Amino acid sequence: MSIRRLPLAACRSFLMCRPTHYAIAYEINPWMRLARPANHRRALSQWDRLYRTLTETLKVQVRLLPPAPGVPDLVFTANAGLVHGRTLIRSNFRHPQRRREEPLVERYFRREGFRIVRLPRRFNFEGEGDALWVGDTLVMGFRFRSDAPAHEHAARALDARVLPVELADQRFYHLDTCFCPLDAQTILWFPKAFDRYSRKVIEGLARTRIAVSERDAVRFACNAIVIGRSIVMQAGVSTTLKRALSRRGFRLYPVELSEFLKAGGAAKCLVLQLHCQPSARRS
Numbered sequence: 039m040s041i042r043r044l045p046l047a048a049c050r051s052f053l054m055c056r057p058t059h060y061a062i063a064y065e066i067n068p069w070m071r072l073a074r075p076a077n078h079r080r081a082l083s084q085w086d087r088l089y090r091t092l093t094e095t096l097k098v099q100v101r102l103l104p105p106a107p108g109v110p111d112l113v114f115t116a117n118a119g120l121v122h123g124r125t126l127i128r129s130n131f132r133h134p135q136r137r138r139e140e141p142l143v144e145r146y147f148r149r150e151g152f153r154i155v156r157l158p159r160r161f162n163f164e165g166e167g168d169a170l171w172v173g174d175t176l177v178m179g180f181r182f183r184s185d186a187p188a189h190e191h192a193a194r195a196l197d198a199r200v201l202p203v204e205l206a207d208q209r210f211y212h213l214d215t216c217f218c219p220l221d222a223q224t225i226l227w228f229p230k231a232f233d234r235y236s237r238k239v240i241e242g243l244a245r246t247r248i249a250v251s252e253r254d255a256v257r258f259a260c261n262a263i264v265i266g267r268s269i270v271m272q273a274g275v276s277t278t279l280k281r282a283l284s285r286r287g288f289r290l291y292p293v294e295l296s297e298f299l300k301a302g303g304a305a306k307c308l309v310l311q312l313h314c315q316p317s318a319r320r321s
């Protein structure tokens with residue numbers, strides 16, 4: 039039995055969380071520095087701009103996870119878990135600072151009527167941040183945040199083909215910081231963020247691969263939200279990349295997210311896809 043996926047263009051619903059309590063309150067990745075705090079007012083307006091680009095310009099539905107004090111990274115909803123139909127595979131965060139988000143996420147999804155799948159506690163798993171679909175294959179990143187064995191459990195829970203890939207550069211600690219599926223055959227990526235073998239695996243998976251330069255990679259160009267042929271991406275990427283995307287028929291919607299880059303995240307981390315798959319299973 040397999041789950042048939044709707045085309046990416048049908049993914050029209052996201053979960054976001056307003057940055058009411060967002061701050062750089064600890065250092066758990068190479069981007070975060072307590073000495074470099076986020077400007078709260080600017081963060082709110084940047085987030086709002088992203089929200090309006092999605093809801094007003096691109097007309098996608100956005101649901102809101104209620105903000106909560108004491109969990110400043112809750113805004114990065116991509117890490118809440120992985121949604122498939124009406125199932126949430128809940129994250130098991132690596133860092134204790136983010137583990138406090140787990141019960142909040144679980145309560146929200148339970149209330150919304152989702153089935154919650156928890157992976158064994160000994161395996162870390164950071165949700166869609168480390169798990170992205172390329173066609174029917176779920177590519178899962180491991181090493182810095184998610185553990186390789188979590189992938190087997192996810193494959194079983196989803197009844198899907200899962201391809202684990204190893205991350206190799208601490209700056210790109212989640213898969214979605216260096217890898218972005220654009221459609222079933224096309225990906226955007228920063229090859230050096232992967233180990234040699236995983237690079238090969240990815241090359242075998244996606245026919246068309248747009249490699250970003252290191253300069254674009256550190257601007258989080260790969261951390262983009264793709265809706266059909268529209269791409270919402272951190273502002274300020276190179277003309278070379280802009281051209282490569284437009285040549286392939288993609289339209290770019292740049293959004294400035296500087297305050298979130300300070301926490302090691304950009305556009306994609308701030309959303310979690312909901313309801314992209316039909317809940318009905320077909321054989």
Ligand code: ARG
Nearest residue numbers: 067114116167212301303307
């Ligand atoms: N400060 C957050 C962390 O280190 C950023 C999370 C970014 N999320 C992502 N999906 N890449 O956990």
